[in-house]
Amino acid sequence: MIFRAVKEKPARFRVPNDGTRNSETRLSPAERDDGGQGTTFTLYFPATRKELTKDRSLVTIQDYMGKGESILVVDDVEEQREIASRMLQKVGYSVTPVSSGEEAVDYLKDNSADLLVLDMIMDPGIDGLETYRRILKFHPGQKAIIVSGFSETERVKGAQRLGAGAYVKKPFLLEKLGLAVRDELDK
Numbered sequence: 001m002i003f004r005a006v007k008e009k010p011a012r013f014r015v016p017n018d019g020t021r022n023s024e025t026r027l028s029p030a031e032r033d034d035g036g037q038g039t040t041f042t043l044y045f046p047a048t049r050k051e052l053t054k055d056r057s058l059v060t061i062q063d064y065m066g067k068g069e070s071i072l073v074v075d076d077v078e079e080q081r082e083i084a085s086r087m088l089q090k091v092g093y094s095v096t097p098v099s100s101g102e103e104a105v106d107y108l109k110d111n112s113a114d115l116l117v118l119d120m121i122m123d124p125g126i127d128g129l130e131t132y133r134r135i136l137k138f139h140p141g142q143k144a145i146i147v148s149g150f151s152e153t154e155r156v157k158g159a160q161r162l163g164a165g166a167y168v169k170k171p172f173l174l175e176k177l178g179l180a181v182r183d184e185l186d187k
Contacts, residue, residue: 064178066092069185072113073097074104074131075147076122080170084117084147087174088181101131108135108142115185116144117177118164120156129155132162143187145180147172 071093075081078099085095096113098104102125104116116135120128128146135142141163146156149170156167165184168177 059175059179061091061178064091064175064182066094066181068092068094069114070094070096070112071115071117071181072104072107073117074101074122074128075117075119076100076125077119080119084172084177087177088117091174091178093181101126101128101134104131105134108139112139114143115181116142117181118144118146118159120146120148120153120159121150127155129159129162132159132164136162143184145184147177 066088071088073081073084073088073095075084075097076099081097081099085097088095096107096111098107101122104118116132118128118132122128122131126134128148132142132144144159144164146159146164146167147170148156148167151169152167160167165187166180168180
């Protein structure tokens with residue numbers, strides 16, 4: 001590939017495609033069309049074989065809009081439960097909030113939910129992992145995402161090994177929660 005750069009006089013540079021990070025090839029005076037005068041440029045190109053990923057900064061609300069799917073929000077903190085519920089209702093989900101793991105288990109004995117938004121640490125009572133274990137006994141394959149104000153723990157990883165999807169750290173923004181919900185529902 002030949003690059004033409006204009007500063008004082010045109011100069012030509014050849015950049016080898018050999019995967020090196022820093023490539024600089026100066027053309028000899030015989031190869032240049034400027035009589036040996038000109039400017040040297042050093043070009044730096046990242047060497048990678050990775051595929052480009054979708055730029056999340058280009059996410060629109062349409063990317064995580066609900067289609068009326070039912071979401072069961074399980075959180076022992078009333079304010080957190082309300083925030084998550086309102087966010088998800090705002091983008092088109094049908095939301096039922098419950099305040100404990102035990103309440104979630106009881107609710108799902110007679111009802112269903114397309115997805116659980118499950119707090120991992122709930123006190124008093126059973127935590128998110130135990131809640132998910134109990135629900136899986138009568139709703140195998142139940143989709144869920146995990147939310148927590150604490151760092152990702154072995155309990156979170158345990159729920160994910162059982163089939164739960166993304167871990168979303170609190171406090172969360174609508175976009176982050178919405179994308180995690182939409183991604184899990186679309187699996």
